[in-house]
Amino acid sequence: MISISELAKYPFLPEAADHVRELGVKIDELDSPLYEKVLERAEERILEALAPQSIDEKYVDDRVELLSFPVALMMLSWMRNDLLNRRFAVKEAKRAYERLRLEPTEKLKQYSLAFEWDAQTSNLKEEELLLSFPDYLKASSKIKESHWKLVNRPVIRGYVYLGKVDFARLMQEEIASTIHRKIAALSPVLTKSLEERVKELSKRVEETLKPLSETPAPGRLTLSMIPPCVKSLYDAVTAGRNISHIERFTLTTFLVKIGLKLEDLLALFKPLPDFDEEKARYQIEHIMGVRGSRRKYAPPACKTLKTHGLCRNPDETCLKITHPLGYYRRKVGKLRGG
């Protein structure tokens, strides 16, 4: 059995949805003052998705926490803003991760049933879980760091052996995509007054998002000269999709090398769900060599990118180069050579 307070902490679980259904809350009842706190919390959750800082732990009570989640999903679905949906999903998933990593392994296994994972607790080591490798691959496919590669993991008789924290991290990925899918699947009809309220929220969201969408493009000409691997990262960032550490490093080093300035880069990364301006500034300055070791970093060579699965959609020109900057130089050379 999963308790109400657990459901409140992990409202994406199917049991949470069941519970809400059993309560029999109807959309047209939400206007009632009874639910004011729920609506407020739902709005707060949505706005929180836009805040660059880490997750705050405003927790009213189990009931509000639990009910505000489906209400937030409904509001998001009505607003039809995919960038916002994505950021909300990532934020909620991170919130869950921070809690999950502290749970006992038995609980993690139980919650992971929501994704139909084939997981087991270890009978040899307390903090260890076993996850069937196809489930591992599906959940980890977006995480690119080297220690997440299957080849660097203990894989025994079909199971990947994982520490508890790593297991929770994989759950985070799965939670984010589950939430994103859930929002897309809804098509709510709101009452007049609720509609007004969501419109108001929508305005606030757009005001926050507006400066983000004014991303300084490197110019159409430049875009056509960057290699497909870097282009895919650029596209991901401008669409507000989260990218891994090495992907950020690759994109940043490349753009620094072709002459983008610190402010341009900060604006580019702004739409990312976990954007933290101070941190980003510090990291970019490091890469530019104006901080720390004063070393200027270059993007990884094609070989390294391949190893990390970052070589994407290679084209004709890619066959002739061994380094992404070589691609750019060739294109620029062609332009100048006429």
Added chain:
Amino acid sequence: MDKAQAEEYVKGKFREYYLKNPGSVRPPSEMEKREYGFLLFVEKQMVRHKGFKSGGDLRSFIEAIVPSDVYYSSAYYMNPEESMDRKGWLGADLVFDIDADHLNTPCKLIHDRWTCGNCGTTGAGAPPERCLRCGATNLREETWICELCLNQAKEETEKLLEMLTDDLGFSGRDIHVYFTGHRGYHVHVRNERVRTLRGEERKEIVDYVVGLGLNPTLLFSESPVSYEHWGWRRRLERELLRLLFYAEEEELNRRGLSKRKLRELLDFRRKIKEESVKPSTIRLVESRFKSILEAAVAGCSAHIDTVVTTDVHRLVRLPGTLNGKTGLRVVEVEEIDKFDPLREALSLRGGEETVYIADSPKFRVGDMEYGPYKGEVKTLPVEAALLLICKGKAYPTGV
């Protein structure tokens, strides 16, 4: 006799095979969800997007058109006969291809040649990326199936099978091994849990099998799990210790260790002999004997054709059909260590054929050895003659 007539002869023999062995063509599991493709003898034309409901229909079709090669999709579709974007992909078997084409066997220099379609330059061995003289990329390949190449392919397949069972946990029921009828093996894994993996997820399996992106420091760091000896860690440890402490100079040489490094290693051996690989061992090897580390990873990995596994729409050869490059059958292999392709994959036996052989290395078919031949007329058993003709090394004289 010209090429078209040789082709007509081969087609006749293929027809004979299909008519005489009606039970040999083995439809795949869930056959109605698969797409079928046929390479025709005429202008090597490909007929794709076919669907069949029963083994009988499929066999009748093959008997009617007598294709040079028959394929089916590793994928399952809702509507296999529709165009690609309307097929409705439901999943795909996990497929591995081990082909001597992708293996670096020394004998290739003897039995394989390439010819530039542009300037006519020829060279021994596997073709380079572009012609060494004019830089053209349209290079023709002439290959031969030799026992050394076949054995190497078998070894790679065995390494793969070990990883599929010991590491990835598939059972014998899930795994099917086929001889391709040419220079290698296909391994198909049919299992519900991997069926819906997408290309990028299959890429991780490829990297696992070939050891791409493997990070020895991570592998040998303080074990985060209850087992010390698992998959790659166990495999790499064994091979690394062997190369570091036991491998002969000749082998180390062959694996690209310079004279200076070799002296350094022998010196190191005199001082230390380790029983296990520790983080310190990795640091040492990474800084001083990188080529040994690379050789150890290469030695443990299974060399597969990586694009086949990641392609979730791939057409693969249908068991029981003939391979147009050799006239040999595609057959399921029960016990790979005992399998002899040049005996068990023969299609037609009995009878003789007189052929003119332009040029052929020495080869074996069944128990008999033949060749080498150069510019001579010979009367050979049909199975040997068919192999030579399919490989373009000979043509029937019509006597």
